[in-house]
Amino acid sequence: MKNIVIFGAPGSGKGTQSDKIIAEFGVEHISTGDVLRSEIKAGTDLGKTAAMYINDGKLVPDSLIIDMLAATLDNLGKDIKGVIFDGFPRTIAQAEALDTMLAECGTKVDTVVGLEVDDDELIKRIVERGKTSGRADDNAETAKKRLDTYYGQTLPLKEFYIKQDKYAKINGVGSIDEIYANISAAIKAC
Numbered sequence: 772m773k774n775i776v777i778f779g780a781p782g783s784g785k786g787t788q789s790d791k792i793i794a795e796f797g798v799e800h801i802s803t804g805d806v807l808r809s810e811i812k813a814g815t816d817l818g819k820t821a822a823m824y825i826n827d828g829k830l831v832p833d834s835l836i837i838d839m840l841a842a843t844l845d846n847l848g849k850d851i852k853g854v855i856f857d858g859f860p861r862t863i864a865q866a867e868a869l870d871t872m873l874a875e876c877g878t879k880v881d882t883v884v885g886l887e888v889d890d891d892e893l894i895k896r897i898v899e900r901g902k903t904s905g906r907a908d909d910n911a912e913t914a915k916k917r918l919d920t921y922y923g924q925t926l927p928l929k930e931f932y933i934k935q936d937k938y939a940k941i942n943g944v945g946s947i948d949e950i951y952a953n954i955s956a957a958i959k960a961c
């Protein structure tokens with residue numbers, strides 16, 4: 772069982788690279804952003820609450836996200852090769868909750884793939900993605916708020932995982948295949 776966290780700012784390429792990791796390693800994909808967007812589409816209470824935070828570039832409160840993640844993990848069942856966590860954890864509280872949930876299943880986070888991309892490139896990518904994604908939060912104004920949220924609440928996790936010797940730093944600028952070659956090597960090495 773291999774559990775991978777793909778970590779990085781909005782626009783760093785987590786979703787794109789997750790698809791390649793799934794194709795090579797056969798792990799299950801949990802993207803909390805995707806789960807929230809399907810809740811919004813379905814018009815659930817969680818979706819209605821989440822939309823207010825998402826559209827303002829803020830994080831959805833930990834308690835809601837952790838419960839949602841626990842339910843999503845439960846639904847995967849036991850007979851799996853591992854999970855790639857995409858967009859989760861985003862706070863220290865979420866990382867601690869993830870460690871507890873995985874420990875209860877006798878497993879752990881094996882490696883954290885950290886995609887590092889400079890801010891100008893991130894904003895450029897998000898605005899470009901907004902032309903086709905249909906996402907209300909893929910525009911320059913919300914992107915800047917999302918980056919502030921990332922630096923304030925999510926980046927501290929890098930240190931959290933470096934201390935556990937789990938952080939694999941990956942240059943997130945270059946061709947998709949070049950970036951993926953380094954990710955694949957880091958996963959194989961863990």
Ligand code: AMP
Nearest residue numbers: 803804824825829830831836858859861
């Ligand atoms: P993403 O698709 O990962 O960029 O997520 C889009 C938005 O969903 C984020 O900007 C947050 O508002 C919300 N979101 C996704 N994952 C989380 C999380 N783990 N914790 C809190 N909010 C989240």
